[in-house]
Amino acid sequence: MSSGGINLTNHFLIAMPGMAGDTFAGTVIYLCEHTEKGALGLVINKPIDIKLKNLFEKVELTLDRDDLAEAPVYFGGPVQTERGFVLHEKLDGDGGHYNSSLQIPGGLEMTTSKDVLEALSNGAGPKKVLVTLGYSGWGAGQLEDEMKRNSWINVSAQPEIIFDTPVEQRYDKALSLLGIDPRMLSQEAGHA
Secondary structure: OOOOOOOOOOEEEEEOHHHOOOOOOOOEEEEEEEEOOEEEEEEOOOEEEEEHHHHHHHOOOOOOOHHHHOOEEEEOOOEEEEEEEEEEOOOOOOOOOOOOEEEOOOOOEEEOOOHHHHHHHOOOOOOOEEEEEEEEEEEOOHHHHHHHOOOEEEEEOOHHHHHOOOHHHHHHHHHHOOOOOHHHOOOOOOOO
8 A cells, every 4th residue: 555545643543342452452542643654643541550740750840730740641552661752732833842742733742852841840831731651653554454454443533532531431432433332342353
């Protein structure tokens, strides 16, 4: 397939029930980048046992924003789990606010440089953030293959599911964007 294939940037990938027991079972991934070279995304619904204030302490910053201090850090995926990835709303202006931001066409921004944490610790920075450790990555053609095997279904992402929906409802809410009731998805593969 040439680069004329599907581009799922700014989409949610929703793990199908057949992936039980897999790292990605029950996950919703926000896809930050999808090109012919591969794909990169962040799991948005798997909080880990670290609060944002603890993550900030680790990098010798304090977090003075009450709205964020107790928020969990998320498992973003199995790649580079020691690195932080900050998914945040698009900032006004021409961008370029941080050293290392990926502007997701039509969607959010993802920043991997410490300066976004410094801005947040000063009470500035983006209002809506989701911070992960690690990311989910696919090599060239790998995600397309997984899509063909029905490992994932995709739907255009809605930021409010990432930022405003309680974590335990994000999977169902993402499915509901497709008009799918999660109870209708069988755990079994469809073999007659």
